[in-house]
Amino acid sequence: MQVAKQIDQACRGSGFFLVSHHGVNVLDELFRITKQFHTDLTDEERWKLAIVAYNKDNVKQVRNGYYLPIKGKKAVESLCYLNPSFNNDHPMIKANIPMHEVNVWPDEDKHPGFKEFQEAYYWAAFHLSSILLRGFALALGKDERFFDDYFKKEDTLSSVRLIRYPYMEDYPPVKTAADGTKISFDSHEDASLLTVLYQPHVANLQVETPEGYCDIPSSDDCYLVNAGGYMAHITNNYYKAPVHRVKFVNAERLSLPFFLMLGYNSKIEPFTPHDPSAPPAKPAISYGHYFEKAMVDLVHKNGQT
Known part of the structure; x- marks a missing residue:
């Protein structure tokens, strides 16, 4: 319960926390x-490899x-890959359900x-995230296995992004925020259930307080x-x-x-932690519909990454 209390304190504070002794031994x-x-x-x-x-x-x-750099406009580039279980015989692929794609390599x-290597890393990050969710469940006053039924290996929409920010002598123009800070990517919320980020060597994230x-x-x-x-x-x-x-x-x-996501049709009824009698303040929405709208909103706000 001590870990759950620390998760609760972090999530009700800055919203970010570091995880050590995580068991993923391939970060280097x-x-x-x-x-x-x-x-x-x-x-x-x-x-x-470029996306459409x-x-x-x-x-x-x-x-x-692949998310391409654009000369004179955008320097960042990345490869995104999805659930390795998604193949041409997967029922969601066969049914042409949005957000399900067979990875290109x-x-x-x-x-x-x-x-x-990357497919093995996907499952290592997925496993770690599922363990973290047990701590979140306890912190929210739920059973430790509360989240287990809502995401499975065979249908999770989770993704990995391998993002590169290059050094350039002639860097494309960058945006300046209202507080005067030059930024590579503007303010946003992640469209995930959890985000588990490995960001070594160079600090470049900022959180709003x-x-x-x-x-x-x-x-x-x-x-x-x-x-x-x-x-x-x-x-x-909460x-x-x-x-x-x-x-x-x-x-x-x-x-x-690593962006941890539920399955497309998974739906969790909103609840008020530690107050089971409180009525839901928001309607239930399937993860797929939530995610589709969130991604459209993010692209409209910050442009194609």
């Missing part, structure tokens, strides 16, 4: 392999694939072992965790999704989030 390898991938990837490969927002030929890649001969935006430290061996918008919805904002932004730092760096 994750950083090395991802850095090498971005270094070796050619422009031709980027274009072939960039490459109109890739109509089946709305979420998964770079050529195995050019990037040997990359796909296998009553006193203004505050820097969040980086860590080479800990995960940074925060509740997402769906957690805020189902807890009637745990808010912290508003945060990416501060501009002209340095080569990686940001490697």
Whole structure:
């Protein structure tokens, strides 16, 4: 219960907390392999892997694939991949349900072992997140296994993003926030249940507080965790999704989030923690419908990442 109390304190405070002794022992390898991938990837490969927002030929890649840099406009680039269980025989793929896609990967001969490592990492991050949710459940006054029925390995919409922020001598124009801070990505809430982020070496995240935006430290061996918008919805904002932004730092760096999500049709009835008699303040909404709207809103607000 001590861990649950610490989660509760963090989520009702800044909204972020660090997780050590997490059992994921491949973070150094994750950083090395991802850095090498971005270094070796050619422009031709980027274009072939690009999501449909960039490459109109890739109509089946709305979420998964490569998010391109745009010369003179946008420097950040990333690869997003989804549930490795999604294949052409998956019932949600067969039914053409939105947000379900078969992952695309770079050529195995050019990037040997990359796909296998990343798929294994996906499940390691998924397992850690499921353990963290037990602490969240206890902190919210629920049974430790409360969340178990709402997300399964075979249908979770969870994703990994391998984000690269490059160092550039001639950096594209960056936005300046109202407080004068130069930012790479504007203020937002995550469209997840939980976000489990590995952000080593360079600190560039800031969280909104009553006193203004505050820097969040980086860590080479800990995960940074925060509740997402769906957690805020189902807890009637008892745990808010912290508003945060990416501060501009002209340095080569990686940001490697795992976004924990439910299944498309999963629906949790909103509740008021520690007050079971309180009526729900918000209507129940399936995770798929919540996520679709949240992603459209994010792109409209901050542009295509």
